[in-house]
Amino acid sequence: MTELKNDLLLRALLRQPVERTPVWMMRQAGRYLPEYRATREQAGSFVNLMKNPELACEVTMQPLRRYPIDAAILFSDILTIPDAMGLGLHFVTGEGPKFEHVIRSMADVEKLPVPDPEAEMPYVMDAVRTIRKALNGDVPLIGFSGSPWTLATYMVEGGGSKDFAKIKAMAYGDPQAAHALLDKLAQSVTSYLNAQIAAGAQAVQIFDTWGGALSGPMYQEFSLRYMQQIVEGLNRENEGRQVPVILFTKGGGQWLEAMAATGADALGLDWTTDISQARQRVGDKVALQGNMDPSILYAPTGTIRQEVKKVLDGFGEGSGHVFNLGHGITPGVNPEHAGAMFEAVREFG
């Protein structure tokens, strides 16, 4: 394996000393980039793009050609596992992801397989290997998965949801079925992330997009517990280096202490949480990643620079900070504004 030329991300995630604050951006390979839109058009659909390792590699590399970024993140979707379980993922324009089949009962859960990642999601591991070659050791590659709770919401609701009525009805009304589903998903995510690590992912992030829709006790029981199960089951060393694990629960700012107790190396913060207070609360247990409001990228570049500085100053001195947005960059952002953010992190961080 090629020696890693820039390992700032890995060191910061493990709270080791760094010369400057590393930065990447959630959804950095995305629709705000004209070159991404061109590649997606070439692929014909989002699913085709995601399932083609060469094209997935191409869009993964695109932001790195534009900006001074300290990590690549695998281009994929959080719903690959339910798709591999046979639920039939597709995208409806303006409505987001949909599944042909939905899960509503213990009988449905029992029929679900735990997919073999290399056999049933080979396009993901092939993309990881292809991207690693393309990166040639420049920066580390982050792999990722949706959290069990987040995957379960889509599988039970059949797509996105505003109030999560069906999955919550299952969690409250048939908790055995919900737990059986979440356990199967935790097993699947564990082997999926381990396959990404074996294929070359040098850090992994678990995206818990919808954990914040739960009450505190429900979050612990139905989301965090299964993320902890995954953290405990990961092969956290590869190629002679530790593979850091990042947990990101959007809207999870009230539960950082519990998240830090899972054994994860780092927590992603959304922008509603004060990073300075977050650091006081978690102490030296975990590194922090985040957390500028993605909407600040709609502001003038002078404002973007000020807000970058606020986040960096908010974290303060010492290692353990990876700069990022508090959620993914949105499609309407001017790419030059993202550039202003990366430059400001390089300058102030």
Added chain:
Amino acid sequence: MTELKNDLLLRALLRQPVERTPVWMMRQAGRYLPEYRATREQAGSFVNLMKNPELACEVTMQPLRRYPIDAAILFSDILTIPDAMGLGLHFVTGEGPKFEHVIRSMADVEKLPVPDPEAEMPYVMDAVRTIRKALNGDVPLIGFSGSPWTLATYMVEGGGSKDFAKIKAMAYGDPQAAHALLDKLAQSVTSYLNAQIAAGAQAVQIFDTWGGALSGPMYQEFSLRYMQQIVEGLNRENEGRQVPVILFTKGGGQWLEAMAATGADALGLDWTTDISQARQRVGDKVALQGNMDPSILYAPTGTIRQEVKKVLDGFGEGSGHVFNLGHGITPGVNPEHAGAMFEAVREFG
């Protein structure tokens, strides 16, 4: 004026002793009730229903005929003020509220009038008077308004939004225009709520549905500051009694201390916040209202009863609690399940 037969709500909101915990439910006059759907059909549209005082009174009274509820809440919409400002409110099926005209610049803001409530929203004050007659002193009537920030999001975005790109672009990129808009809205909300109080509202709630989409400093600057301005401008006594003010920021669980410092009498909590910890944090500054997850109403009634008890036990002994959901009841709920909740609050509270 008729003597109030059940003033538990008013006493609890002012942290005065109560014999049992009062309860009402956000969106209690709503689509989950077949009698509501019938009245709405009769009205022809949501806007017609809202603008007809007799029909608004009818749907306000409907839940009180079914359940043991300790308060009525005016049936209206949070967007009456922007509509009275001339923006042209209408509803698109499946997409929610829309405005014909949107606000994008200081020039747009300068053209906006501060509406005279009795002259330009007479249907609201007529509804308040009609409902007070119908209630005949049985329980108090709660009036309400959207918060300036929440109204501004709809006025700038032109409707609902996922990421609030346009209003945040204004807040970061043209803060003078945003502040001018919010100040005009704060003035309008103040006179609107004062008109509701003069017409007979016995408590008022400010709904800050979208404050939780902001970072902490932005919340203080663009949402909370203007709610405080309203709180300071309200006529908080009427008919010889104090008129309590409730602030509810959905997703505001991280900022309760700041909310409690505005001078409001009570804070609404959504279900992501632990009510026991919330009480510790705000001490005896304010009463608390909430906070069962509305999705629990999809669970079996035995579970609903347990969860009601958890919220009541979470608040603990002493006065200063009004039981409610953490957000509005959703249209798909079985009315008998809402009944189980009300009965359980009566039994355990």
